[in-house]
Amino acid sequence: MKNFHIFDGDVTSPKGFQASGVHIGIKKKKKDMALIVSDVLAEGAGVFTRNQVCAAPVLISKENIKKGKVQAIIINSGNANACTGKEGHKNALKMLELTAEELKLSSENVLVASTGVIGVPLPMDIVERGIKNAAKALSYGGGIAAAEGILTTDTGTKKIGVEVEIDGKKVTIGGIAKGSGMIHPNMATMLAFITTDAKIEGGFLQSLLKNTVDKTYNMITVDGDTSTNDSVCMMANGLADNNILQEAHPEIEKFKEAFHYVNEYLAKTIVRDGEGATKFLEVEVVNSKTFEDGKAIVKSILNSNLVKTAFFGEDGNWGRIMCSIGYADSAIEVEKVEIYLGDEKKTIKIVEKGEGTKFTEEEIGEVLKEKELKVVVDLKMGNEKARGWGCDLSYDYVKINGAYRT
The missing domain is CATH 3.60.70.12 (L-amino peptidase D-ALA esterase/amidase)
Incomplete structure (x- = not known):
């Protein structure tokens, strides 16, 4: 309320x-x-x-x-x-x-x-x-x-x-x-x-x-x-x-x-009005040691061009998300990491204990068709959390910025 x-x-x-x-x-x-x-x-x-x-x-x-x-x-x-x-x-x-x-x-x-x-x-x-x-x-x-x-x-x-x-x-x-x-x-x-x-x-x-x-x-x-x-x-x-x-x-x-x-x-x-964007993305990191650790991982995921293009292509490539978590320079224990992906109707656990789960391509494909998506990363290391927002990276982004002055 x-x-x-x-x-x-x-x-x-x-x-x-x-x-x-x-x-x-x-x-x-x-x-x-x-x-x-x-x-x-x-x-x-x-x-x-x-x-x-x-x-x-x-x-x-x-x-x-x-x-x-x-x-x-x-x-x-x-x-x-x-x-x-x-x-x-x-x-x-x-x-x-x-x-x-x-x-x-x-x-x-x-x-x-x-x-x-x-x-x-x-x-x-x-x-x-x-x-x-x-x-x-x-x-x-x-x-x-x-x-x-x-x-x-x-x-x-x-x-x-x-x-x-x-x-x-x-x-x-x-x-x-x-x-x-x-x-x-x-x-x-x-x-x-x-x-x-x-x-x-x-x-x-x-x-x-x-x-x-x-x-x-x-x-x-x-x-x-x-x-x-x-x-x-x-x-x-x-x-x-x-x-x-x-x-x-x-x-x-x-x-x-x-x-x-x-x-x-x-x-x-x-963010919803991002140039050429077709998806609105929310990323939340929970149970991090510090807010700064969580914030760095949120930014790393949202800024990864490989993650952004995977969402544009509706490709459930969870390895790209794990990779971006790994180079965020935050404290993590890979074997504890869980990742969830979903929308307001359905959420799928796509990573457990640092490894992919047995979701089907059909399941993930249905979720990825949605225009608004949320990624939750559970580090299982503390009590802090951070949240941020971004979008995918599409062909139109290149078109818009390739001709910005003209």
């Missing part, structure tokens, strides 16, 4: 948030700029890519988030503004300044994000006009347009809303995300923006976001590529007027549960 209500929401669902999404001309037709604004100065938090090749907007937003206060986020799609040198840094700063000027805010309370092709300078004449248009288009119902404005190769918008009662007040959390390819644990070419009207202590918010990212966005993979632009950014404006949330709050677990749901939902939606 969930302690919160799930609905079809977005970043304008919480009180006091406006947003817009507009087409400015970076892309030929589709919306390519989004703006999210709080009516009041909000507590801000952010987690960013671990790629050493960091896009200019990431570097600038990393600095601004240290101040802990955010009121607006400006995002463009179609151009990553990455590997663009001093000009790229100057252009990202200019985006902040132009946004702050239009909204009459301080530029230190604005974050910037970009996604798209790497290595191409931003067309700043288009961007400047676009920021003005995005500011004019702001509305309390603009969350859907903003969700459209951040997309690249995505096939559809990714958005969610939840409501939870805290201190007798209705607290709302909303989110939008983008991501389809270049997705790998430690985040990837993915952006996520979360808003809430909860009143929450700033340091606690940053800690909560980081811990949640580690168990959601950092547990997904499409293709093993970690991008230059990953960003998860958040604003909490306090307009729900609950008592301030921090670790000692008597209802903090309710909020944490709702917050985790929003981010896990968005993370899984990114």
Whole structure:
């Protein structure tokens, strides 16, 4: 029984948030700029890519988030503004300044994000006009347009809303995300923006976001590529007027549960939209010695191209899963390993004591036809567990990425 209500929401669902999404001309037709604004100065938090090749907007937003206060986020799609040198840094700063000027805010309370092709300078004449248009288009119902404005190769918008009662007040959390390819644990070419009207202590918010990212966005993979632009950014404006949330709050677990749901939902939606994907895969490792051991094995299985292509071909080659467990650099005892494969209707034990079981090709073939599959690995070595999500690797993935710029 969930302690919160799930609905079809977005970043304008919480009180006091406006947003817009507009087409400015970076892309030929589709919306390519989004703006999210709080009516009041909000507590801000952010987690960013671990790629050493960091896009200019990431570097600038990393600095601004240290101040802990955010009121607006400006995002463009179609151009990553990455590997663009001093000009790229100057252009990202200019985006902040132009946004702050239009909204009459301080530029230190604005974050910037970009996604798209790497290595191409931003067309700043288009961007400047676009920021003005995005500011004019702001509305309390603009969350859907903003969700459209951040997309690249995505096939559809990714958005969610939840409501939870805290201190007798209705607290709302909303989110939008983008991501389809270049997705790998430690985040990837993915952006996520979360808003809430909860009143929450700033340091606690940053800690909560980081811990949640580690168990959601950092547990997904499409293709093993970690991008230059990953960003998860958040604003909490306090307009729900609950008592301030921090670790000692008597209802903090309710909020944490709702917050985790929003981010896990968005993370899984990114994987479901993986470029060329035909299967959604969940991998859970149970009874590992440590969480880190389990996490490493989850990632190893989901990132194995041999495993991913076997699922695409609906081939029950359990040896590929065992192999990927073995090179995960985690503590295992092969003779104890059990592996289960299934869907919501049927589960088959395919490995026992490190060896294949006597399942038939017909049995495994029926299961592998399903679009959503789960692998459970029981290490029988401890009490920890980890869970992650990925997809198969198809012919279409190569087609999409072989012609990405054209």
